[in-house]
Amino acid sequence: MSKFLVRRFFASLIVIFGVVTLVFFTMRAAPGDPVDAILGEQAAEEDRTALRECLNLIDEDGDPVPVIEQYVLFWGDVLNGTLGELCDEPGVTVAERLIENIPPTFELALAAMFFALMVGLPLGILAALRPYSWVDNTTAVVSLMGISIPNFWLGPMLLILFSLTLQWLPNPGAGVAGLSALVLPAITLGTAMSAKLMRMTRSSLMEMLNQDFVRTAKAKGLPSTKVVLKHALRTALIPVITIVGLQFGALLTGAIIVEKIFARPGVGTLLLDGIEQRNYLIVQGSVLFISFTYVIVNLVTDLVYAWVDPRIRYD
Amino acid sequence: MIDRLHNLVAQKLGVRREYLGRLSPLAYFGMAFLAVVAFVAIFAPWLAPYDLTHMDVTRQLEPPSADHWLGTDENGGDLLTLVIYGTRVACMVGISVVSISATIGIILGAVSGYFGGKVDEVIMRLTDIMMAFPGILLAILIIFITQEPSLLAVILALSVSAWAGYARLVRGQVLSIRDQAYVEAARALGLPSKRVLFRHVVPNTLAPVIIQATFGVAGAILAEAALSFLGLGPQDMPSWGALLDQGANYFLLTTHLAIFPGIAIMLTVLSINFVGDGLRDILDPRGLTRH
Numbered sequence: 001m002s003k004f005l006v007r008r009f010f011a012s013l014i015v016i017f018g019v020v021t022l023v024f025f026t027m028r029a030a031p032g033d034p035v036d037a038i039l040g041e042q043a044a045e046e047d048r049t050a051l052r053e054c055l056n057l058i059d060e061d062g063d064p065v066p067v068i069e070q071y072v073l074f075w076g077d078v079l080n081g082t083l084g085e086l087c088d089e090p091g092v093t094v095a096e097r098l099i100e101n102i103p104p105t106f107e108l109a110l111a112a113m114f115f116a117l118m119v120g121l122p123l124g125i126l127a128a129l130r131p132y133s134w135v136d137n138t139t140a141v142v143s144l145m146g147i148s149i150p151n152f153w154l155g156p157m158l159l160i161l162f163s164l165t166l167q168w169l170p171n172p173g174a175g176v177a178g179l180s181a182l183v184l185p186a187i188t189l190g191t192a193m194s195a196k197l198m199r200m201t202r203s204s205l206m207e208m209l210n211q212d213f214v215r216t217a218k219a220k221g222l223p224s225t226k227v228v229l230k231h232a233l234r235t236a237l238i239p240v241i242t243i244v245g246l247q248f249g250a251l252l253t254g255a256i257i258v259e260k261i262f263a264r265p266g267v268g269t270l271l272l273d274g275i276e277q278r279n280y281l282i283v284q285g286s287v288l289f290i291s292f293t294y295v296i297v298n299l300v301t302d303l304v305y306a307w308v309d310p311r312i313r314y315d
Numbered sequence: 316m317i318d319r320l321h322n323l324v325a326q327k328l329g330v331r332r333e334y335l336g337r338l339s340p341l342a343y344f345g346m347a348f349l350a351v352v353a354f355v356a357i358f359a360p361w362l363a364p365y366d367l368t369h370m371d372v373t374r375q376l377e378p379p380s381a382d383h384w385l386g387t388d389e390n391g392g393d394l395l396t397l398v399i400y401g402t403r404v405a406c407m408v409g410i411s412v413v414s415i416s417a418t419i420g421i422i423l424g425a426v427s428g429y430f431g432g433k434v435d436e437v438i439m440r441l442t443d444i445m446m447a448f449p450g451i452l453l454a455i456l457i458i459f460i461t462q463e464p465s466l467l468a469v470i471l472a473l474s475v476s477a478w479a480g481y482a483r484l485v486r487g488q489v490l491s492i493r494d495q496a497y498v499e500a501a502r503a504l505g506l507p508s509k510r511v512l513f514r515h516v517v518p519n520t521l522a523p524v525i526i527q528a529t530f531g532v533a534g535a536i537l538a539e540a541a542l543s544f545l546g547l548g549p550q551d552m553p554s555w556g557a558l559l560d561q562g563a564n565y566f567l568l569t570t571h572l573a574i575f576p577g578i579a580i581m582l583t584v585l586s587i588n589f590v591g592d593g594l595r596d597i598l599d600p601r602g603l604t605r606h
Contacts, residue, residue, distance in 0.1 A: 011443065014443070015444055015447050016447075018441070018444030023456065030461075031460075031462070145581075148588055149581050150541065150559075150577070150584070152544040153573070156562055156566050157577065249450065250449055250450055253450035254450070256455075257545065260545065261563055271455070272545060275459050275547070287448075
């Protein structure tokens with residue numbers, strides 16, 4: 001087990017190293033001069049020089065910095081946890097801007113995950129218990145629709161229905177905070193995940209219900225609810241854990257879209273504003289943050305998986 | 316094509332093909348709808364009621380009427396025309412992204428699984444790194460640096476983000492059949508590795524790849540629409556996602572702009588998923604690929 005832990009941990013470190021490297025070289029691969037893109041071509045020469053220095057493209061003497069050195073400086077910003085200092089706001093680091101925006105994004109992602117579990121698990125269980133019944137067929141079609149409806153369409157549709165026509169829930173950007181402002185964003189973000197959970201729970205539980213240990217439990221006369229909930233479902237949920245972990249990344253990128261639809265603050269809004277203002281540091285910082293989070297969540301998922309399923313092979 | 320695959324799988328599993336079941340009615344519905352989409356995409360200029368450049372600034376954001384069956388957009392363009400031309404972007408993105416990313420993925424995955432060792436280690440670490448960028452995140456970054464995103468840039472950005480999934484799938488498949496007797500036989504005959512790999516091994520790994528590629532078309536269409544919704548889509552062609560972006564901006568004024576392009580996306584993606592599910596029932600009765 002400890003060997004597996006170490007291996008898995010080092011694999012994640014390699015991935016983080018690769019992510020940082022890839023982001024660095026992608027940002028440097030930009031065609032044309034990034035300074036032109038940020039300031040426009042008519043900008044004053046001293047502004048350009050200041051920005052070049054801020055982006056580590058030239059040093060204090062105005063000499064160009066070699067790419068390798070830029071790469072090392074980039075690593076410095078990653079390792080000291082600041083992700084760089086903003087060029088237009090001296091003294092403010094990218095990390096500080098991210099930290100302000102993390103709570104609303106996590107709130108949204110967790111609410112979406114809660115919704116997905118609350119809907120996906122029970123429906124998946126029902127479908128598995130009565131395969132090929134009308135319940136199963138209906139949930140199958142509904143879940144396929146849930147996967148096919150893009151969240152950037154579902155969001156506006158929910159808004160039109162619930163806040164415009166029925167007026168049950170507040171409009172986006174109406175300044176209303178709290179739970180009622182979180183309901184529609186969470187449903188919008190969580191629907192696709194609930195559909196995938198539903199399908200996964202169904203197939204996993206159906207497989208378990210045919211296993212010998214379930215037949216034994218039935219044969220020794222246990223009530224069927226106990227057989228299903230205690231014996232079959234517990235084992236069936238193990239592969240579902242992986243889906244939850246993998247889907248967390250989808251939730252983070254989905255949050256970029258959902259935050260835009262509902263005019264919510266968050267990491268996604270920070271990224272989109274950064275793109276609009278061509279703020280290279282904010283863009284690379286947000287991308288790095290989302291990837292790091294995803295890598296860590298996947299690592300934790302794997303460890304949880306190994307912990308609940310001791311049969312897992314450690315190679 | 317499907318028939319041949321059907322026979323191939325039946326042969327591989329050693330069962331009579333009747334036992335594999337038939338394509339579901341939903342899959343047939345999906346294929347019929349996709350045929351319509353392809354038809355609309357090819358004949359868009361003849362089917363569209365207006366010219367693509369038609370704009371009438373006096374009639375912006377009008378709801379559906381006899382002149383404009385689906386209403387007009389923020390520039391006074393005909394929404395039906397824009398949705399019809401949008402099928403072109405969807406088809407081009409769906410088909411090219413999957414062709415490019417599946418080709419890269421199949422080659423790298425096959426090499427990785429077949430040769431193993433250092434090559435395998437390097438390629439697999441590379442796929443790990445690519446997969447650390449969830450969804451469209453890497454595509455967002457790539458589009459950001461290209462500044463004026465064209466259709467080609469969007470296709471390349473999405474292909475770069477998507478190949479790793481195919482590589483992993485093919486590698487797993489290759490590992491499972493690399494040591495089978497017929498592969499050994501091909502090697503024993505002295506065939507060059509390239510020929511053994513791409514003529515004897517890879518063709519027998521393709522059933523799950525075809526299923527994944529089918530879902531991949533849906534994924535690419537959704538990803539392009541998502542990029543366009545965020546204002547990062549192709550600027551040179553009308554896209555469903557960009558129309559939905561307008562729809563979300565004006566939903567307090569009028570709802571038609573948010574409704575119709577979304578229906579187009581949903582029906583297309585749903586049809587592809589129907590076909591994918593149907594293909595999986597036929598080609599992958601043991602459930603190797605999971606959606």
